[in-house]
Amino acid sequence: MVAITVAILSAMVVAIFLNANFTPAPASAQAEPIDRLLRILFSIGGVIFVLCLVLLIYSVIVFRHPRDTEEGPPLEGNYRLELTWTLIPLAIVLVLAVQGAAVLKDIGRADPKNELEIKVTAFQWAWRFEYPQYGITSGELRLPVNRPVLLKLTSLDVIHAFWVPQFRVKQDAVPGMEKELLVTPTRVGSYKAWCNQLCGLAHAAMQAPVIVVEPEDFELWVKEQRS
Amino acid sequence: MSTIWKLGVIRGIVFGLVGTVAGMAITMLLRTALGLSAWNSGQATALGSFVGLIAYLGGLGAFNGWVGWVLGWPEKEHDATELPNWTRYFGFHTNHKTIGVQYMVTSLLVIIVAGIYQLIARLETAQPGLQFMTPRTYNSLISLHGIMMLGAVLLGISGMINYLVPLMIGARDMAFPRLNALSYWVTPPSVLFFLFSLPAGGFDTGWTAYAPLSVRAPLGMQFMLLAFYLVGWSSILGSVNFLTTIFKLRAPGMGLFRMPIFVWATLATAFLQLIFTQFVGIAFLMVLLERLTPLGFFDPNKGGNVILYQHLFWIYSHPAVYIFVLPGLGVISEVVPVFSRKPLFGYRAVALSSLGIALGGALVWGHHMFAAGMESWLRIPFMFTTLLVAVPTGVKIFSWLATMWLGKIHLDTPMLFALTAIVVFLIGGITGVPNGIVPVDLYVHDTYWVTSHFHHTLFGGFVFPMMAAIYFWFPKVTGRLLNERLGKVHWSVMTAGFFITYEPMFWLGLNGMRRRIVDYDPAMGLGTMNLVTTIGGYLIALSMLVFFINLVASLWRGATASANPWRSRTLEWQVSSPPPGENFPVPPRVVGSPYGYGIPGSVHVIVSPTGGSGEKQAT
Ligand SMILES: [Cu+2]
Numbered sequence: 149m150v151a152i153t154v155a156i157l158s159a160m161v162v163a164i165f166l167n168a169n170f171t172p173a174p175a176s177a178q179a180e181p182i183d184r185l186l187r188i189l190f191s192i193g194g195v196i197f198v199l200c201l202v203l204l205i206y207s208v209i210v211f212r213h214p215r216d217t218e219e220g221p222p223l224e225g226n227y228r229l230e231l232t233w234t235l236i237p238l239a240i241v242l243v244l245a246v247q248g249a250a251v252l253k254d255i256g257r258a259d260p261k262n263e264l265e266i267k268v269t270a271f272q273w274a275w276r277f278e279y280p281q282y283g284i285t286s287g288e289l290r291l292p293v294n295r296p297v298l299l300k301l302t303s304l305d306v307i308h309a310f311w312v313p314q315f316r317v318k319q320d321a322v323p324g325m326e327k328e329l330l331v332t333p334t335r336v337g338s339y340k341a342w343c344n345q346l347c348g349l350a351h352a353a354m355q356a357p358v359i360v361v362e363p364e365d366f367e368l369w370v371k372e373q374r375s
Numbered sequence: 376m377s378t379i380w381k382l383g384v385i386r387g388i389v390f391g392l393v394g395t396v397a398g399m400a401i402t403m404l405l406r407t408a409l410g411l412s413a414w415n416s417g418q419a420t421a422l423g424s425f426v427g428l429i430a431y432l433g434g435l436g437a438f439n440g441w442v443g444w445v446l447g448w449p450e451k452e453h454d455a456t457e458l459p460n461w462t463r464y465f466g467f468h469t470n471h472k473t474i475g476v477q478y479m480v481t482s483l484l485v486i487i488v489a490g491i492y493q494l495i496a497r498l499e500t501a502q503p504g505l506q507f508m509t510p511r512t513y514n515s516l517i518s519l520h521g522i523m524m525l526g527a528v529l530l531g532i533s534g535m536i537n538y539l540v541p542l543m544i545g546a547r548d549m550a551f552p553r554l555n556a557l558s559y560w561v562t563p564p565s566v567l568f569f570l571f572s573l574p575a576g577g578f579d580t581g582w583t584a585y586a587p588l589s590v591r592a593p594l595g596m597q598f599m600l601l602a603f604y605l606v607g608w609s610s611i612l613g614s615v616n617f618l619t620t621i622f623k624l625r626a627p628g629m630g631l632f633r634m635p636i637f638v639w640a641t642l643a644t645a646f647l648q649l650i651f652t653q654f655v656g657i658a659f660l661m662v663l664l665e666r667l668t669p670l671g672f673f674d675p676n677k678g679g680n681v682i683l684y685q686h687l688f689w690i691y692s693h694p695a696v697y698i699f700v701l702p703g704l705g706v707i708s709e710v711v712p713v714f715s716r717k718p719l720f721g722y723r724a725v726a727l728s729s730l731g732i733a734l735g736g737a738l739v740w741g742h743h744m745f746a747a748g749m750e751s752w753l754r755i756p757f758m759f760t761t762l763l764v765a766v767p768t769g770v771k772i773f774s775w776l777a778t779m780w781l782g783k784i785h786l787d788t789p790m791l792f793a794l795t796a797i798v799v800f801l802i803g804g805i806t807g808v809p810n811g812i813v814p815v816d817l818y819v820h821d822t823y824w825v826t827s828h829f830h831h832t833l834f835g836g837f838v839f840p841m842m843a844a845i846y847f848w849f850p851k852v853t854g855r856l857l858n859e860r861l862g863k864v865h866w867s868v869m870t871a872g873f874f875i876t877y878e879p880m881f882w883l884g885l886n887g888m889r890r891r892i893v894d895y896d897p898a899m900g901l902g903t904m905n906l907v908t909t910i911g912g913y914l915i916a917l918s919m920l921v922f923f924i925n926l927v928a929s930l931w932r933g934a935t936a937s938a939n940p941w942r943s944r945t946l947e948w949q950v951s952s953p954p955p956g957e958n959f960p961v962p963p964r965v966v967g968s969p970y971g972y973g974i975p976g977s978v979h980v981i982v983s984p985t986g987g988s989g990e991k992q993a994t
Pocket residue numbers: 307308309343344345346347348351352354
């Protein structure tokens with residue numbers, strides 16, 4: 149009975165986590181492997197949760213003895229069982245950590261010849277984007293679709309962080325340092341880059357428009373900016 | 376009048392005020408002598424606080440024991456003995472049970488204030504748009520909510536440990552009673568500093584106080600730094616006492632593997648407190664010095680490094696999470712066997728898992744900085760250590776479930792809270808795994824996902840277990856039972872309120888809701904879930920109201936408790952409720968496991984009330 153309930157509920161939970169949409173539509177090459185990993189994590193976590201919850205609720209209902217003063221059976225432990233519930237989680241977390249390392253490597257890789265380099269400067273409470281390859285500076289982040297972008301972030305005052313939820317990845321902009329973030333936008337559209345590190349009064353409103361366009365439109369925009 | 380003056384706290388306040396004024400005057404004289412303008416609010420309040428604190432402790436009588444020992448004053452019993460009983464709570468009293476109650480009451484008071492701060496802030500974020508609050512107020516409220524709650528947790532665990540550990544191991548008191556009283560009495564000024572922070576301009580850094588923002592924040596920042604610095608002192612001094620007490624004062628026969636799990640948890644927590652609290656102390660002190668002087672530890676323009684602060688801060692603040700939750704998990708391990716009438720399943724593994732969590736938790740601080748910009752590959756070892764902590768945590772949860780299996784389960788209020796705690800902590804553990812995995816953390820970091828995750832761990836590992844502990848041990852402390860019906864109302868509203876508050880926050884975080892924002896983009900469609908979260912928060916507050924009514928009403932006219940109303944086997948239940956001043960006139964003799972429920976002939980301890988005849992066996 150317990151086993152059947154756990155199996156049915158687990159199947160449902162896994163089906164939901166593998167198929168349902170619970171994040172904003174992805175818009176970068178980095179988003180895909182991250183979302184896949186997220187679905188796997190939720191599924192495994194969901195099954196563990198279902199297992200424990202069913203055991204707990206079953207125990208409370210079936211083994212409840214509101215009035216009597218009887219004692220339970222003297223079960224003090226079971227080495228095999230204890231070893232099992234130590235080793236299985238150990239194996240799961242090791243596999244997940246290896247997966248995580250693989251995805252981390254995956255999302256940090258791009259063809260350096262094709263990279264668009266952008267210097268991102270954060271300050272209280274706005275962003276500035278410089279395109280050294282084109283010699284332009286802008287208050288909005290305009291990106292060509294499907295080309296890897298290497299953001300080089302720094303800050304003029306306190307710590308800020310660069311985050312476009314649809315791109316998934318984020319990076320702090322730290323005063324006195326230059327930190328890198330690789331993003332490859334894959335979907336034309338307009339997004340917002342939010343500051344994701346509490347940076348004082350206007351932190352909540354600190355944002356910049358992010359506009360992903362076709363490569364031709366990007367070239368046009370560059371020309372416009374230069375003139 | 377003379378009774379009032381005999382209350383240590385009154386003398387302390389008067390001395391403290393004089394000291395504060397003196398400290399401020401010294402600062403102004405020094406500045407004038409150096410040819411500077413006399414008034415500098417930061418420096419004046421810092422030195423004023425310092426001198427005031429020392430004077431307050433002197434007035435309180437905190438140093439009388441040591442000074443008297445040096446000067447050869449005749450040994451004198453506590454002042455409070457000739458005064459009415461309640462006055463002991465308002466003076467420098469060294470009994471561990473008095474101190475435990477002092478800590479606990481202080482903790483609950485801080486929880487009320489910090490909770491109200493967040494309830495106000497939650498109204499602002501219930502809907503998008505700026506409702507009624509300035510960003511400055513909002514940032515100050517959420518920052519103070521965070522750091523004050525953490526202070527309250529440290530006070531709360533000290534309260535539970537102080538009251539219970541000496542009783543559980545059969546000791547008469549802590550190893551260093553005067554030091555114990557001192558570690559409590561530095562916390563009321565700390566609470567005062569926390570309260571000063573808001574009128575002094577608040578601060579807008581969150582509880583983490585990241586430099587360089589914390590260097591530029593208003594004067595309220597300084598009060599917060601000083602306040603937590605004092606709590607840190609209390610924590611370190613307390614841990615010295617806990618460790619010495621556990622290693623040196625166990626009753627005959629109380630081998631390490633006959634100690635209740637709560638004592639094991641205390642051991643692990645105390646190690647973490649002793650080793651790691653100094654790091655946050657140093658970090659806060661450095662920020663304070665950078666604010667008050669031209670030093671530039673974290674200022675790149677002066678050769679400082681911004682990331683250094685985060686390392687120092689998290690080297691403490693991650694293990695701190697385990698400092699907060701290990702005692703609570705210990706409480707669950709005490710409550711579940713009693714109300715399942717079965718031995719704790721896998722006692723040794725559960726005992727050692729506390730140490731495992733402590734050891735593992737010491738090596739994971741980098742997971743808070745995956746997006747901060749450490750060496751990219753360096754994030755991978757931190758990911759592995761972080762995930763490994765899941766293993767000993769899992770051992771605890773599975774052991775509790777196995778303890779309940781085939782048991783004779785009684786659903787009294789302490790057990791109900793323990794059950795909620797298990798479920799909530801389980802969710803907290805499972806939702807911590809994505810944060811530990813670097814690429815996924817780059818997505819969920821600093822969103823409501825993380826906020827919800829750590830509220831699950833702290834509610835599951837501290838708040839709900841502390842509620843279980845209060846319902847469980849209240850009869851021991853006061854001699855009266857808490858009202859069961861009100862207890863069940865409290866439990867059901869709080870449990871429902873918790874899930875209504877925090878489950879939507881996971882969804883919010885995954886949909887782009889950032890942490891610590893006074894306002895959010897209406898176009899993101901986050902309004903509904905934020906409203907639900909706010910409503911849940913008020914349900915929790917409502918349940919707390921029921922709880923406080925229950926506390927006061929039961930204290931006043933609750934049913935009288937027997938020595939052992941829950942039929943528990945551990946030592947604290949083998950003495951009267953409340954226990955006698957010296958706990959055990961004669962040291963008890965420990966002969967077996969504390970959890971042998973249902974095992975024929977199993978005995979944990981033999982207590983002899985008079986030292987000779989009339990031995991009582993706890994079976
Ligand atoms: Cu910001």
